[in-house]
Amino acid sequence: MSAGGAEGPGADTERLWRLAVATLDGNWEHDHTVPSRTLYPHQWSWDSAFIAVGLAHVRPDRAWRELESLFRAQWADGRVPHIVFNPRLPVGAYFPGPEFWASDRADGAPAAATSGLVQPPVHALTAWLAYRRAPSDAARAALARLYPRLVAQQRYLATRRDVGGGGLACVVHPWESGLDNSPAWDGPMAAVPADVAVMRAYRRHDTRHAPAAHRPTDLDYARYVAIVAGYRDGGYRDDDLGRRHPFLVECPLFNAAAGAAEHALARIAPLVGADPGPHRERAAGITEALVRRLYDPRTGTFRPRDLRTGRLVPARTVLGLAPLILPDLPAPQVAAVVTEACSARFGVARQMDRPLPSYDRTAPDFEPLRYWRGPSWMNINWLVRRGLLAHGRADLADGLRRSMLGLVAGAGCHEYFHPDTGAGLGSPAFGWTAALVLDLLAREPAPAGAAGGRPAV
Ligand code: 9WN
Numbered sequence: 001m002s003a004g005g006a007e008g009p010g011a012d013t014e015r016l017w018r019l020a021v022a023t024l025d026g027n028w029e030h031d032h033t034v035p036s037r038t039l040y041p042h043q044w045s046w047d048s049a050f051i052a053v054g055l056a057h058v059r060p061d062r063a064w065r066e067l068e069s070l071f072r073a074q075w076a077d078g079r080v081p082h083i084v085f086n087p088r089l090p091v092g093a094y095f096p097g098p099e100f101w102a103s104d105r106a107d108g109a110p111a112a113a114t115s116g117l118v119q120p121p122v123h124a125l126t127a128w129l130a131y132r133r134a135p136s137d138a139a140r141a142a143l144a145r146l147y148p149r150l151v152a153q154q155r156y157l158a159t160r161r162d163v164g165g166g167g168l169a170c171v172v173h174p175w176e177s178g179l180d181n182s183p184a185w186d187g188p189m190a191a192v193p194a195d196v197a198v199m200r201a202y203r204r205h206d207t208r209h210a211p212a213a214h215r216p217t218d219l220d221y222a223r224y225v226a227i228v229a230g231y232r233d234g235g236y237r238d239d240d241l242g243r244r245h246p247f248l249v250e251c252p253l254f255n256a257a258a259g260a261a262e263h264a265l266a267r268i269a270p271l272v273g274a275d276p277g278p279h280r281e282r283a284a285g286i287t288e289a290l291v292r293r294l295y296d297p298r299t300g301t302f303r304p305r306d307l308r309t310g311r312l313v314p315a316r317t318v319l320g321l322a323p324l325i326l327p328d329l330p331a332p333q334v335a336a337v338v339t340e341a342c343s344a345r346f347g348v349a350r351q352m353d354r355p356l357p358s359y360d361r362t363a364p365d366f367e368p369l370r371y372w373r374g375p376s377w378m379n380i381n382w383l384v385r386r387g388l389l390a391h392g393r394a395d396l397a398d399g400l401r402r403s404m405l406g407l408v409a410g411a412g413c414h415e416y417f418h419p420d421t422g423a424g425l426g427s428p429a430f431g432w433t434a435a436l437v438l439d440l441l442a443r444e445p446a447p448a449g450a451a452g453g454r455p456a457v
Helices: 011-027 045-058 060-072 123-133 137-159 183-190 196-201 218-233 252-272 277-294 318-325 331-342 378-390 394-411 431-441
Strands: none
Touching: 011 045, 011 394, 011 431, 045 060, 045 123, 045 378, 045 431, 060 123, 060 137, 123 137, 123 252, 137 252, 196 218, 252 277, 252 318, 277 318, 318 331, 318 378, 331 378, 331 394, 378 394, 378 431, 394 431
16 A cells, blocks of 8 residues: 555555545534444544544544534533433434433533543643644634633542552543453453343444444443443542442553643643643653553563552553653653564564454463454554654554554544454444544644645645
8 A cells, every 4th residue: 555655655544644634524513523323423532532633634623513512411520421422313222321321410511411431631732733723813712612621630640540550540440441341451340340131121222333243242241331331320529439339440541641631731731821740750650650550570571450449451552652742751661562563473564464452362361353352443543653753763653654554544534443354344334534644644734824734645
């Protein structure tokens, strides 16, 4: 394939650009972009963040509407819900739907029906990138409106979710990690009491649109539903979680996103008349806590910590590479993570056929078709590529970029991809895949006021 390859941009670039824009336009829904018209027809939190990065290249006004519509559904305590339900859709358009989450019964929930969980806080980073891509008075005004909400999002995570007391936020459900059925959660999930028979009472929506063999199992879903039900029945309150909640994990990707958010807020603050100092301090604190609590010197990797057992989980997943996005990650950890990324487990190289898989390719339970247990995903590859660039590995970042574009050139804007064959899997018209392709294709930001964004063809 030639899209954005060493041979330079060409017809393939133009074709990809058009496909990506058409995919984003097709998924646009009055004030947000749906991840997928079929599988995920509502608004998802980290999807909207990634999507805003792509929209900033082509429809900057929509990038801000995307983020602002999400943050309008922020709860009083600062949490940004992982799903904002579109009231125009019929009951059953997604499971579990608004009737299951019952946010209207919880204190501090917004007027819109939402879930009560969060997702990785990549929004401040993407707001900063969207602004840098298309700076304007309107963009600065949008940033000024978003800034206090982004700060409140961080405060919620740093206070209500620091259940371990060590300076990191914990996730209370695998859905909060964004990598729902990653092998990283197998141990913590096995401890969650659930009976697969409960699923007889529900109708799964996902397996109507994707093969069951690609999706989490019914037992996974029984546990997902059980964890939500317990949290919901406690009013989605976070006090005393350590005593009563069955799933509590500190995730390296989630916390790396929180650290990157503080770095981004330090860049945004002067633009909106705020002090960047506290953001820099908090960023340093998160990086220090990540290294102290989640870095495993024995294997040279970052791993999630299960707060129920106090132990790091054994699986080596792509989550462990995410701390690379922190510009202040210390050199020994940078070197170790780059070594892990370049190992046979993940295969990063200057010339690579396929992007990163979501799980260690050499693991006996690597599953190339099942969701986050093997397949390649654009958002994770995009984050790791940013991390490689941040730490001076443009050579590896370029290999990753070309392999990512090769996937989409071959298969289209799919949700995820077979890690060996590159076949497209899941939804065929997926929002963040399209958005991040635009970001990979675009040149670096044009100077303020210049027309930029579209690749030379
Ligand atoms: C549950 C929307 C979301 C992504 C997640 C991905 C998947 C939902 C699901 O889809 O999760 O939140 O129904 O499987 O795992 O990362 O945000 O694209």
